[in-house]
Amino acid sequence: MKSYKKLTLSLLCGGPSLERGISLNSARSVLDHLKGEDIDILPIYFDYKKRPYRISQAQLYSNTPSDFDFKLKYTATPLNDKALVRLLRRADIVFPVMHGPFGEDGGIQRILERNHIPFIGSSADSCKLLFDKYDANEYIRVHGFHAPPSAVLRIYRRDHKNIIDAFFKKYRISRAIVKPASGGSSIGVFSVQTPSQALDRVRRLFSRRFDTRVVIEPFAVGREFTVIILENRFNMPVAIIPTEIEADYAHHQIFDFRKKYLPTRHVAYHCPPRFPDETIDRIQVQAEQLFTLFKMRDFARFDGWALENGNIWFSDFNPISGMEQNSFLFQQASRIGLSHRGALRTIVSHACQRYGIPFPPSADDECTHRDRRKPVHVLFGGETSERQVSLMSGTNVWLRLKRSHRYYPHAFILDEKRKVWKLPYTYTLNHTVEEIIDNCVRAPQDHTRLSHLERRARLRLGFRPHEAEELRFIPKSITINEFIKNAPFVFIALHGGFGEDGALQGMLDKACIPYNGSGADVSSLCMDKWRTDRAVEALALPGIHAIAEKLLKLNTLSDTKREVASFWKTLTKELRSRTVVVKPRADGCSSGVAHLFCAGDLMRYLDAVRAKASFIPAHTLKRQDSIIEMPQQPAKELLFQSFIETDTVRIARQALKYRRVSGWVEVTIGLMEHRGVYRVFNPSLTVAEGEVLTVEEKFQGGTGANITPPPPSIVKPKALTCAQHHIEKLAKEIGLKGYARIDAFLHVDSGSLLIIEVNTLPALTPSTVLFHQALAERPPLSPRELIEEIIENAGY
Incomplete structure (x- = not known):
């Protein structure tokens, strides 16, 4: 051998x-x-x-x-x-x-x-040719592919207005897209209606040095798609099954950075797309032709539009597709039976073959020890506003345990009717809980069409018998009681509601099924922010306090301006705070959390709650730069807290900027527990861009900074040690089990803490702060080791 x-x-x-x-x-x-x-x-x-x-x-x-x-x-x-x-x-x-x-x-x-x-990946010449959106568009047009008209504006030229006016007039433009000639992830992309709007956006892009060239093109009318291309071992490009992107393009919305990288209800993906088979064929054939035309290598991702007039337009060419956990690369690869590891090995082995580099055969540690590994049922999803974060946590836990030598995971999703579905590999990688459930429901009727598309792609890729073994099966739903009855161990990756309020924990205790995290009573306590704060105050532990707060039952306050203004005046007086933070009594992950500056802000916030809005648009409230995701179930009680003004911490151009204001900074602190012994991790200093930490900054990879541990120039080492002791005492008194995360304001001199919330099932998303803290331990604990220890500490 x-x-x-x-x-x-x-x-x-x-x-x-x-x-x-x-x-x-x-x-x-x-x-x-x-x-x-x-x-x-x-x-x-x-x-x-x-x-x-x-x-x-x-x-x-x-x-x-x-x-x-x-x-x-x-x-x-x-x-x-x-x-x-x-x-x-x-x-x-x-x-x-x-x-x-x-x-x-x-x-x-x-x-x-x-x-x-x-x-x-592709050569320098190929990358240069396809990276510039204007040049690439002109290049494919010359070679007989459909491309809409476009114009390019250069930063130091003075003809911007003339070019824009002429472009709108010549092509009778009613809506256009303005974007940098280079770059991706929809950063700096604007939808405009008039020449004056276009000129304003062009000037904005140039003033911020997004690029030295800006492209303007008509807004595409049709359905958006993206397709992954892999080279097979015969150096032939093969387009996998495309994904249709269903987004709301009204009111100048686009498929932007947030929608691309944070699971959200505001966009949906369909793979295979809801196009006729003939359209899918044309997308795949043209993608393969363009891959060859650009002389690309190994892999790529092309974005485009199936236009209403029947044309296919490839609008963006990515020589290095994004590879985040549920990216299009892994989604589409999983549709033909490739795991994450399998997809990456396919790409790397092909490149090695080109250079004559020996590539080691797969030591498939996802399968080698399967018979000796303990089964773990990972449960995620649910019906709360935190279900998309739960999906990220659950998928991440499941994927990491796939490579464990001790445990073998099975993925399960909980739907809004409390039904549980066992998922095939490919379904776990959809961006939202709703997409996954929809796939499960539609699986029987989609099976024939999917099987045909899968077989064709696998055949053209020339897979050998042992390759691409993560095959799809048709999922079936069971009741939560049936799920519990058949579970040897349940890893609860649910956040909020039924998964975190003690209800599920109580059912598992009754059935004598082991699980991660704290028990039913402690979970119930910590899920309720009001009760948690009352418990913290009642403990009267030195150096640990709750934030001044007031609870409001929504039905006790009318929606008249006079009564809201009166309540605001009383509220700020009682809390001794000119501005306040509002949050639902029993939701997490920054869902519904807002900083209110005046009675008008409160009025607008209450209007959104009563209207059962799914989100509050940016700039509805003062200093609100991003949307606020609202709870799935409208809150009946709201918690108002004093706004704690913190020291200013910013990171700019590889420099940490710190300005003392009050001596308080926001931190998050993880901990592990085993048989009553607690290990408190080093705190992480959270650096928020806005007034409150957003969902993106907490859980979306690539946004939101966490500094672990806080530098001694900001928090004195003695204060850090003191804060860790405080957290250990609080965890013992509350009775936290297994692991947890506590968010707090920390005083940089004394180490005193103002508790924000206690998370009994903290998020375990790929970029969660808990992993940063575990890796900062001595010896460091890898993400997989941390998850294994959580399971082991639960007695399994």
Whole structure:
């Protein structure tokens, strides 16, 4: 039998673009799913000035580059040009996973080619040609593919108004798109109606230096799609099953950064798309032709439109597709039976084949020890406003346990009717709970069509018998009682409501089924913010306090301006606070949390609650820069708290900026418990962009910074130690079990704490702060080890 040496893969991430946070997510996925006995990963990070650093694998688990950018000189090894090339040559092959300029425009590829270093992906010339949206559009038009008219504006020219006016007039434009000529993730993309609006957006893009060239084109009328292309072992491109993107384009909405990377009700994906088979065929054939035309290699993702007039337009070409956990790459690959690991191995092995590099056969640790591993039923979803975060947590736990040698996971989703569905691999990767349930319900009628599309793609990719084994099955629903009866261990990845309020825990206790986290009584207490705060005050522990607050039953306050104004005056007086924070009594994940500045803000917030709004649009309230997701079930009681003014902490251009205001900073602190012994992690300093921490900053990879631990220049080491002791005492008194996370305001001098909330089932999303803190321990605890310890500590 032929022996293979371990393959060393150098992973390049970061870069100067605004997509550098997404690059970190992609790098994390590659590390998670390729690292093993047969492949070693060597991460190299480029900062916003394209300066390279050798970083640790642990740093890839940061939420954003801002988590460590400012301390790179102390925590990473800077590399000059010679040192970079020397380090790259130590690897067998290089995998650039940088998105945007430098990563996808041929910049890094040119460096690798110049130094004769093997790498994955398309050449520098190919990347340069397809990266510029205007040039690529003109290129495909010349070669006979459909492309709408477009115009390009250059930053230092004075003809912007003339070009825009002429473009609108010539093509009778009623709606147009203005976007940077380069870049991705819909950053800097605007929808406009008039020439004056277009000119304003162009000036905005140029003033902020998004690009030196801006493109204007007609708004596409049709249905949006994206398709992944993989090269098979015969160097032939094969387009996998496309995904249709269903979004609301009214009121100048677009498929923007938030919708792309945060699971939300405001966009839906359909794979296969709801197009006729003939349209799918045309998309796949043209995608493969364009892949060849651009002389691309290994893999790519193309975005486009099936237009109302019957044409297919490919509007964006991505030589390095995003590789976050539920990205289109993994979604579409899973439709033909490829796991995350299988998809990445397909891409890497093809590149190795091109260079004649021996690629080790799969040591498939997802299957090797399956018979000896203990089964774990991972339950996620639910009906609360936190269900999409639950989906991210549950999927992440399930994927990490897939590579465990101790436990073997099965994925289950809870629907709004309390039915439970066992999921095939591919269904877990949909972006929302609603999509997954819809797929489950439609599975029997979709089976024939899907099977045909799957078989065709697998045949054209030339899979060998042992490849692509994550095959789809038709899921069936069972009752929650049936689920519990057949579960050896339940990993509860639900957030809020039934999963976190003690109800499910009580059912599991009654059935003697082990599970993660605290018991029924403690879960019930901590789910209710009002009761939690009352309990904290009643304990009267030194250095630990609740925030001044007031509870309001909605039916006791009328919606007249006079009564709301009167209530506001009384409220601010009682709380001794000019502004207040409002939140539902029993919801988490920043759902419904808002900072109110005046009675008008309160009136508008109450209007949204009473109207059962799914979200409050940005700029509805004062200083509200992003939308506020609202609870799925309208709140009957609201909790008002004093607004705690914190010290100003900002990260700008790899520098940490700190200005003392009150001595308070916001932190989150994770902990583990086993048989009454508590281990409190180092706190993380949370850096919010707005008035309150948003859902994105908490859970969306690539947004929101967490600094673990807080630097001594901000929080004194003695204060940190003191805060950890306070948390340990509080956890013991409350009776927290297994693991938990406590959010609080910490005083930088004394270590005193103002408790915000206690999370008995903290999120375990790919970029959750709990993983950062566990990796900062000595010895460090990897995400998979942390999850395994949570299960083990529950007695399983």
